[in-house]
Amino acid sequence: MATVRIPPVLRPKTGGQPEVEVGGATVGEVLRSLTSEYPDTGEQLFGEGGELNRYVNVYLNDEDVRVLGGLDTAVADGDTVVILPAMAGG
């Protein structure tokens, strides 16, 4: 199981939970597990073609998955997947 950190803007879609434990062997599988459990998160994370939306940053532990293997990056038990949106509040 991996821990997915949910940003404030998506928490209404996860029943307010800041963290969700889900399964999956890759970053893509983990995010798909999340969207199948909490379907409302899906449209925010993925585009119509199933690719990660450009404005969503995803980190495996402390590293951007864009510099790893993208959605194919392997996830180990106990890893943390961080969904990070840009915020503009000042």
Added chain:
Amino acid sequence: MATETQTAIEEIEPFEAAEEIKDGDVVLIDTREPHEYQEAHLDGGKLVPPGLLAGEIEAAAPDKSARTILYCRSGNRSAVAAAQMQGMGYENVASMAGGILAWQEQGLPVLAAEGMTPEQRDRYSRHTLLPEVGVDGQLKLLDAKVLLLGAGGLGAPTALYLAAAGIGTLGLVDDDVVDASNLQRQVIHNTERIGEPKTASARKTIEALNPDVNVVEHRMRLDASNILDVIRDYDVIVDGADNFPTRYLLNDASVRLRKPVVSASILSFDGQISTFVPYEGPCYRCLYPTPPPAELAPSCSANGVLGVMAGTMGTLQANEVIKLVLGVGEPLIGRLLLYEALGTRFTELKVRRDPDCPICGEDAPEIPESEMGQFPDYELFCAG
């Protein structure tokens, strides 16, 4: 009493002390008060005020068998301290006769707080006591020009601490007026100033806090036609803007002029902060190539924000600015620090330069000024 202790300890003349110090392997202790130390002290002298000797001397002089020379202003306090240290087991202690006055009369060199007025030496003494700041560092702060984008939630605490720290010039960009709903977090303003321009209100608070600071008000909204002129004369820029268009605009202009930007944002219980130094680390567009659509980019006015969150993130921004000005420590270059206030948890993520970044990438062409801060889907921006 003092005479008795002076007979029981070794006293050496300043020229003898100077020779020993030059030969090395000497622990040099200044037994005066901090304000005296600030004005002038011997190079290498460690400050241990008389009242703190019992508690602090072992940290300053851990080896009790090492040659240790004490000095004060005229030789009395150092003689008393030498006797006290002998009683604590120090074996090779000497007091310098005549103190730093006699040392200076003989034309021997001291480190003096030149360039600062007596009032400044007093005001910034807790800074100059830090080896990482010192008098030279404080003079750098007094010489620095820092621009704050936004005199709001983030800008308020950042400006207060930068003003207190003696940043010589603080520019404030904001076109808004103080509203009652701001006061839950924007601590630089107050109830009497509701309705006043934020830049004017902030100026009053800053000038009351520290008359050393020159406040420059930029009561305007930044756009592609004016941003280069506004930021050009500043050393460091602090981004506390409340909307994405300004954040991308600032990024594009600051990369062009190679200005470091300390960028933070806050929403509800969450904050983010990073330091973008053009071409040394990633820029804002490397981190966020595309702004989110409006439904994923709620503003503080729509979503709420815990007031103290602004203080936490704003003071972290002030800390980054001071490190950049002093050239000390490790700024958040290539690192994004997340703070989650409900869990009181900090998380650090790596941020890489994007080789394909349209602004700072290797092959990125210089864009015309009219295109700075722009996106094809510009209308999707949340306007704060």
